[in-house]
Amino acid sequence: MRKAMNWDIPLFKIYWDKEDIEAVSDVIRKGMMWTAGPAVKKFEAMIADYVGTKYCVCFNSGTSALHAVLLAYDIGRGDEVIVPSFTFVSTCNAPLFVGAKPVFADIEEDTLGLDPEDVERNISKRTKAIIAVHYGGIPCKVEELREIAKEYGLLMVEDAAEAFGAEIRGRKVGTFGDAGVFSFCQNKIITTGEGGCAVTNSREIYNKFLLLRSHGRREDENYFSSNKSPEYIDLGYNFRMSEIVASLGISQIKKVGDIINKRRKMAEFFLKKLKEVDRVETILPPEDYFCVYQLFSVRVKEGKRDKLMEYLSKEKIMTKIYFKPVHLTYFYREKLGYRCSLPVTETVSNEILTLPFYPQIAREEVIRIVEGIKRFFVRG
Numbered sequence: 001m002r003k004a005m006n007w008d009i010p011l012f013k014i015y016w017d018k019e020d021i022e023a024v025s026d027v028i029r030k031g032m033m034w035t036a037g038p039a040v041k042k043f044e045a046m047i048a049d050y051v052g053t054k055y056c057v058c059f060n061s062g063t064s065a066l067h068a069v070l071l072a073y074d075i076g077r078g079d080e081v082i083v084p085s086f087t088f089v090s091t092c093n094a095p096l097f098v099g100a101k102p103v104f105a106d107i108e109e110d111t112l113g114l115d116p117e118d119v120e121r122n123i124s125k126r127t128k129a130i131i132a133v134h135y136g137g138i139p140c141k142v143e144e145l146r147e148i149a150k151e152y153g154l155l156m157v158e159d160a161a162e163a164f165g166a167e168i169r170g171r172k173v174g175t176f177g178d179a180g181v182f183s184f185c186q187n188k189i190i191t192t193g194e195g196g197c198a199v200t201n202s203r204e205i206y207n208k209f210l211l212l213r214s215h216g217r218r219e220d221e222n223y224f225s226s227n228k229s230p231e232y233i234d235l236g237y238n239f240r241m242s243e244i245v246a247s248l249g250i251s252q253i254k255k256v257g258d259i260i261n262k263r264r265k266m267a268e269f270f271l272k273k274l275k276e277v278d279r280v281e282t283i284l285p286p287e288d289y290f291c292v293y294q295l296f297s298v299r300v301k302e303g304k305r306d307k308l309m310e311y312l313s314k315e316k317i318m319t320k321i322y323f324k325p326v327h328l329t330y331f332y333r334e335k336l337g338y339r340c341s342l343p344v345t346e347t348v349s350n351e352i353l354t355l356p357f358y359p360q361i362a363r364e365e366v367i368r369i370v371e372g373i374k375r376f377f378v379r380g
């Protein structure tokens with residue numbers, strides 16, 4: 001493995017405290033039930049309550065949750081699923097996991113989410129679902145997308161991996177579609193290291209999630225503490241979240257309001273400071289969209305993005321490109337043979353730069369980043 005770089009300002013920092021350590025230690029000290037148990041159930045209830053859905057099922061990652069959603073809704077061979085290319089690769093891989101074809105639609109520039117008009121243009125007789133992504137904590141135009149899904153009778157899935165707690169006029173993302181998915185990977189709004197969940201209001205889909213998560217077995221009692229042999233009634237996976245992870249999740253979700261307030265406060269400061277640099281554009285979603293800033297990304301014009309990145313690296317400030325288009329990855333181009341034209345996605349991907357950002361970022365750090373950007377442009 002290559003050595004980690006020694007950044008003065010890393011891209012993200014995990015927000016954790018003593019309660020997180022205690023939560024994990026408590027499960028370990030019990031010396032039993034480290035696999036799924038009461039903490040998983042409690043974490044699920046807390047998520048459902050926070051997000052505003054009837055049901056939540058935790059998985060071992062957001063990717064497993066996406067996979068389970070498509071399986072639960074019987075998406076499979078011969079089906080097409082519309083996805084953005086401006087996303088993390090697993091959004092697009094999920095249809096492939098179930099034998100369906102991801103079809104790429106372009107994004108729009110207000111939110112960097114799917115462009116409803118381009119989604120509609122890409123609907124064919126085979127289209128079965130849309131997976132909308134809320135990029136970096138910014139809600140996408142999910143209300144318009146949901147209307148299209150309704151009109152064409154499509155499944156609407158929200159990949160809200162990056163947007164736990166984001167809202168549109170008081171309604172949380174993840175609740176607009178048939179099912180929503182969140183990730184608790186280490187750079188997300190709340191984190192359990194690895195982990196994820198799917199939320200829905202459908203009891204039937206909830207029951208399918210439970211079977212898919214744990215080998216297709218009907219678990220009327222906890223598998224490991226019961227002496228009974230349960231029935232295996234369907235094909236399933238081991239997508240389970242452990243008790244240790246769920247306990248950390250419970251401790252993290254208790255802090256979510258505080259985490260989001262801190263992110264929003266510092267994002268406001270960052271946006272204000274960046275007004276001093278006219279060569280860098282910020283993303284400006286509609287005012288009634290409540291963003292949680294999982295990422296803090298800007299657009300760098302005049303083809304200067306890569307040089308700016310290099311310059312900031314020399315100043316030990318980490319930046320990263322979230323995202324390069326999925327349809328241009330080696331796998332999609334060379335192995336799957338994708339050739340598509342997504343002009344907005346490609347322009348945005350050439351300009352986007354994700355700057356360091358975390359709830360506990362100091363004002364001095366933000367100022368240092370902005371001053372670095374200014375110096376770069378002065379030097380040309």
Ligand SMILES: Cc1ncc(COP(=O)(O)O)c(C=O)c1O
Nearest residue numbers: 061062063088090161183185196
């Ligand atoms: C948009 C998006 N979808 C899906 C995922 C997958 O989540 P996980 O890393 O928990 O599998 C991520 C996480 O990086 C993501 O950013």
